[in-house]
Amino acid sequence: DQQVKQNSPSLSVQEGRISILNCDYTNSMFDYFLWYKKYPAEGPTFLISISSIKDKNEDGRFTVFLNKSAKHLSLHIVPSQPGDSAVYFCAASVGNQFYFGTGTSLTVIP
Amino acid sequence: SQTIHQWPATLVQPVGSPLSLECTVEGTSNPNLYWYRQAAGRGLQLLFYSVGIGQISSEVPQNLSASRPQDRQFILSSKKLLLSDSGFYLCAWSDQRGEPLHFGNGTRLTVT
Numbered sequence: 001d002q003q004v005k006q007n008s009p010s011l012s013v014q015e016g017r018i019s020i021l022n023c024d025y026t027n028s029m030f031d032y033f034l035w036y037k038k039y040p041a042e043g044p045t046f047l048i049s050i051s052s053i054k055d056k057n058e059d060g061r062f063t064v065f066l067n068k069s070a071k072h073l074s075l076h077i078v079p080s081q082p083g084d085s086a087v088y089f090c091a092a093s094v095g096n097q098f099y100f101g102t103g104t105s106l107t108v109i110p
Numbered sequence: 111s112q113t114i115h116q117w118p119a120t121l122v123q124p125v126g127s128p129l130s131l132e133c134t135v136e137g138t139s140n141p142n143l144y145w146y147r148q149a150a151g152r153g154l155q156l157l158f159y160s161v162g163i164g165q166i167s168s169e170v171p172q173n174l175s176a177s178r179p180q181d182r183q184f185i186l187s188s189k190k191l192l193l194s195d196s197g198f199y200l201c202a203w204s205d206q207r208g209e210p211l212h213f214g215n216g217t218r219l220t221v222t
Contacts, residue, residue, distance in 0.1 A: 006153075034210055043116075043200050043213030044154070051208070089154060091211070096142050096161055096204075097169075098211050102153035 003027045004092050006101035014109050019077040021104050023090030026071065030092035030099075033066060035075045038087045038103070047088075048075070080108045112137035116201045116214030123221055129174075129188040131217050133201030136182065141203040143184040144211065145176055148198040160184060196221045 005024045013019045021035075031052040036044035050057040050064045050073075057064050063076045073090055087103045116133045123129060135141050145157040156169045158176035166176050173192050177185045184201060198218050202211040 002153075004153075032208055036213075041198075041216070041218065043202075043215050046210040046212065049210055091154075093207075096159060096207065097156065098144070098202075098204075099156060100146070100154035 002102070003030075004090060004099045004101040006090060006104050008104050009102070010105040010107070012107045012109060013080045015082055016079045019075075019080045019084065019106055019108070021075040021077075021088050021090070021106065023073040023075075023101055024071055025073065025092045025099075027092070027094065027099075028071070029094045032093040033064070033073050034091040034093070034098075035062075035064060036089045036091060036100075037084075038089060044089055077106075080106075082108050082110050084108050112203075112212065114201060114203055114212060114214040116217060118217060119215065120218045121220070123191050123219065125193055125221055126190045129186070129191050129195070129219070131186040131199055131201075131219075133184045133186075133214060134182055135203045138182070138203070138205060140181060141205060143178060143182075144202040144204075145184065145186050146200040146202060146213075148200065148216075150197070154200065158186070191221045193221050195219065 034049040035047045038044040048059050048062045048064050065074045085108050087105050089100050089103045091100045113136045144159045146154045160178045200216045201214040204211050
């Protein structure tokens with residue numbers, strides 16, 4: 001059973017505009033949420049995280065929002081750059097276990 | 111600084127052959143260690159995780175096993191590979207709860 005879901009397999013955005021990637025989860029015990037960026041044939045790279053006690057965390061162009069009541073997580077990238085083109089995975093953690101979504105392929109069009 | 115090494119980068123093995131993938135972490139002690147698999151067009155599936163030497167938790171019953179013979183070494187094995195074992199295998203580590211996972215560069219396994 002997929003506890004973390006990314007329902008949009010792909011997203012295309014114009015350079016300079018905002019990219020919004022979404023993620024839903026089912027397990028209310030998750031207390032730590034993360035976003036990773038992945039290029040082909042490489043391991044995922046950690047981008048940004050948020051604890052369940054917060055609803056927003058910002059790091060440069062990246063902001064993660066958490067809506068616990070809706071069990072929804074989103075990543076905003078502003079402004080989007082061509083180098084942001086990659087697959088983005090959201091993840092959720094409880095204890096020592098991390099569960100990942102299926103990924104969203106972001107293409108930023110120059 | 112901490113680094114994670116995973117090898118080999120690519121591997122082609124016939125059905126029924128054994129498998130051994132190795133992962134080591136440097137620059138930290140007593141890390142939590144993980145094996146994930148990404149099958150074609152799918153997400154990252156947690157296979158095994160370990161919080162200490164000899165302590166292995168399995169998430170999905172399957173044809174694979176894991177071992178942690180040393181503090182910073184994690185091994186993924188199989189006695190007989192199946193076609194369905196093909197995929198991209200990733201090793202990862204974390205220091206403690208509330209810290210992110212850090213991944214190796216992965217092994218592309220093709221079972222023929």
